[in-house]
Amino acid sequence: MTRILIRAGxxxxxxxxAHETFDTNLIGSNNGNLxxxxxxxxxxxxxxxxxGTRMFGWSEALAAKASDEYDMFVLPLANAFRPTxxxxxxxxxxxxxxxxxxxxxxxxxxxxxxxxxxHLKPMEPTIKAFCKAVxxxxxxxxxxxxxxxxYIRSLGFTDVMVIGCPSLTxxxxxxxxxxxxxxxxxxxxxNIETSKDLLGELISEVERNHxxxxxxxxxxxxxxxxxxxxxxxxKRDQRLPLYSSHNQFASDKAEFFLDASTWIRRMKxxxxxxxxxxxxxxxxILAGTPSVVFAHDSRTQELVEYHEIxxxxxxxxxxxxxxxxxxxxxxxxKFNAGHSARVNKVKWFLNENGIKTIxxxxxxxxxxxxxxxxxxxxxxxxxxxxxxxxxxxxRYRLSHQRTQxxxxxxxxxxxxxxxxxxxxxxxxxxxx
Numbered sequence: 001m002t003r004i005l006i007r008a009g010x011x012x013x014x015x016x017x018a019h020e021t022f023d024t025n026l027i028g029s030n031n032g033n034l035x036x037x038x039x040x041x042x043x044x045x046x047x048x049x050x051x052g053t054r055m056f057g058w059s060e061a062l063a064a065k066a067s068d069e070y071d072m073f074v075l076p077l078a079n080a081f082r083p084t085x086x087x088x089x090x091x092x093x094x095x096x097x098x099x100x101x102x103x104x105x106x107x108x109x110x111x112x113x114x115x116x117x118x119h120l121k122p123m124e125p126t127i128k129a130f131c132k133a134v135x136x137x138x139x140x141x142x143x144x145x146x147x148x149x150x151y152i153r154s155l156g157f158t159d160v161m162v163i164g165c166p167s168l169t170x171x172x173x174x175x176x177x178x179x180x181x182x183x184x185x186x187x188x189x190x191n192i193e194t195s196k197d198l199l200g201e202l203i204s205e206v207e208r209n210h211x212x213x214x215x216x217x218x219x220x221x222x223x224x225x226x227x228x229x230x231x232x233x234x235k236r237d238q239r240l241p242l243y244s245s246h247n248q249f250a251s252d253k254a255e256f257f258l259d260a261s262t263w264i265r266r267m268k269x270x271x272x273x274x275x276x277x278x279x280x281x282x283x284x285i286l287a288g289t290p291s292v293v294f295a296h297d298s299r300t301q302e303l304v305e306y307h308e309i310x311x312x313x314x315x316x317x318x319x320x321x322x323x324x325x326x327x328x329x330x331x332x333x334k335f336n337a338g339h340s341a342r343v344n345k346v347k348w349f350l351n352e353n354g355i356k357t358i359x360x361x362x363x364x365x366x367x368x369x370x371x372x373x374x375x376x377x378x379x380x381x382x383x384x385x386x387x388x389x390x391x392x393x394x395r396y397r398l399s400h401q402r403t404q405x406x407x408x409x410x411x412x413x414x415x416x417x418x419x420x421x422x423x424x425x426x427x428x429x430x431x432x
Contacts, residue, residue, distance in 0.1 A: 004044050004355075005070040007077070007092075008037035008053040012261060012374060018383040021258050022222055028055060029219045031257060032279030033078065035286075036167040038260035040076040040106055043169050043346070046356035047366040058091040063098030072101055072355065075134075076166055077108035079299050081148070086123045089130050096133040103137035104353050106166050106346075109144035110151045111299040117151050124155065131157050138353050145302025163346050164306045167279060170264070170286050172359045172367075173340035173347075177332040180272055180290040186323075188212045189267060189284060191275030192240055193296060194221060194232065198276060200239035201321045207239075207247065210323070213270075214241045214248040215255055215263075217277055222256050225249065227402035228387040228395050244385070252389065255382035262379050274326050276317070278303055285309065290330045294320070307342065308334035 009026040010016065016026060027033055041051050052070060066073065073096070080089060096103050110127075113119050120127070131141050131152065140161040143149050152160045188210045190203065206212045216222070220231040224244055232242045241248040248254040257263035260283075267273065267287035275281060276294040284291040293311040295301040304311040310329045312320055320326065347357050358367050387395045 002049045002072065002356075003052065003070045004049060004072045004074055005052045005054065005066055006037070006040055006044065006074045007055060008041065009033065009055040011051065011053050012038045012041050012259065013377050015377060015379050016258065017380055018222070018226060018256070018258060022219070022226060025219065026055070027219070027258075030279075031217050031222075031263075032277060034257075034260045034263070035170075035279045035282060036076050036078065036107075036165055039167040039170040040074065042370060043166060043350075043357050043359070044074060044355065045366065045370050046358050046360060046363050049356065058088075058095040060094050060098045063095050066095075067098075067100040070101060073099055073103045074106055074355070075103065076106040078144075078165075079111055080108035081110035081120060081123075081127050081151070083119070083123055086126050089123075089126055093126070093130045093133045096130075096137065099137070101137075102353065103134060104350065104355065105134045105138065105142055107142045107144050107163050109148045109299050109302065111297060112147060112151075115298075117154075120151075127152075128155055131155065135159060140349065142349060144299070145306045147298055147302045161345075161349060162306060163349060164342055165278070165282065165303055166346060167282050168285070168307055168339070169343050169346055169359070170260075173343040175286070175288075175339060175343075176336045177285055177288055177290055179332060180327060180330040182327070183271065186210050186271040187269065188323075189215055189270045189273040189289070191215050191217060191273075191277040191280030192242075193276040194218050194242060196276075196296065197237040197240065198296060198317060199294065199320070200237040202323065202326070203241075204239040205321075206323055213253055213255060215257070215280055215283075216241070217256075217280055222383065223402075225254065225256055225383055225385050227399050228385070228390075229399045229402050249385045250388055252385045255384060257382045259379045261374050261377075262382070266382065272327070272330065276300065281309070285335075290332060292326050292329045308338050310335070 009028055021027060044051060110117060110120060134141055140159045141152055141157060142161050142163045143152060144165055146162060149160045149162050188206055190212060224231050228244055230243050236242050241254060263283050264286045267284040267289050270284065270289050273281055273284035273289055273291040276296045278293060278300050281291040281293045293300065293304045293309055294317045295304050295311045296314055296317050301314060310331055347359055350357050358370060387398055
């Protein structure tokens with residue numbers, strides 16, 4: 001039995017409630033992380049392979065234990081080369097350095113600002129140390145797109161390979177997406193980037209004229225859906241589903257998924273999907289539902305370009321006002337033509353590093369068993385807004401409960417700081 005450890009919040013076979021998922025942040029603050037982690041889990045689940053998962057707590061001390069318990073460490077990443085992830089990247093690098101087992105990085109990316117990576121200069125030593133650690137244990141640094149590849153090469157590394165996002169290996173090399181059939185009215189799934197006021201006019205039109213459902217991804221919206229407590233700053237675009245008063249929440253229509261497989265299955269119910277979230281649009285693609293991405297930044301753009309997913313470029317995003325414009329972009333001819341080669345490239349990379357995949361020749365039984373087993377797991381439904389049907393008083397009590405819990409958590413943190421300070425002061429006095 002080959003034992004592989006992967007960086008993931010949970011196994012696709014583990015069922016956790018919405019509250020458990022939120023309390024332990026199993027989604028890494030964005031349920032899009034479930035998609036590439038779940039795809040990696042399946043990809044590596046060839047005959048005779050067992051998979052372990054871990055999301056946080058990487059340390060030098062853990063490396064010795066992991067080296068004893070596993071034969072390989074596989075590290076699926078997303079937008080990894082960014083300042084807000086530097087602390088985690090350092091810990092992962094220290095962990096890899098102390099491992100005595102092979103390590104494979106399965107794609108990562110760097111986001112440019114106005115075409116430049118200058119904002120990453122302060123963390124270049126961290127990125128270089130990470131790349132060196134990975135290359136000591138595997139053949140290549142793998143990245144999401146050409147822009148990230150160019151950046152890593154500019155740091156002096158030549159063994160760099162573009163493989164896109166592993167999430168698109170979920171259905172293997174034979175997956176295709178049909179062309180969108182034109183209709184007067186569509187069942188539409190959409191997503192938004194909650195940090196930006198984008199697509200307000202388009203979403204307003206879709207909400208008026210079509211059967212539309214919003215699929216949020218961020219932890220703050222999940223919190224609002226659980227307790228009815230608004231988390232966004234005031235005076236944002238009211239046409240977007242940002243506040244609890246929006247019809248998507250007030251009518252309990254929006255759906256927050258806790259598992260990749262149930263999310264993909266749900267997307268089969270729709271005619272079409274669009275939005276700026278990359279994994280929010282990859283999910284319908286995996287369901288065979290046409291989707292168009294609004295590539296609002298470089299990290300999204302390099303992925304849609306590599307995978308040839310229909311999209312609008314960053315310079316075009318703000319100019320799109322009607323659904324007709326979006327429908328016109330939904331041509332999957334290029335995606336379908338190149339998908340097999342892209343999946344086979346990922347397989348080749350893993351095989352080169354001594355890893356079998358579930359899509360290798362002879363793994364048909366393992367693949368059928370994996371997919372059948374996944375359908376048998378009793379996973380929770382998507383989280384809706386249960387408070388939408390509550391009375392005013394009931395909803396107040398629910399949101400007040402959450403407000404109080406947040407306040408208690410803050411007080412506990414402050415008390416711990418005081419205890420630490422007192423302990424340090426006592427130690428100092430004892431040495432005088």
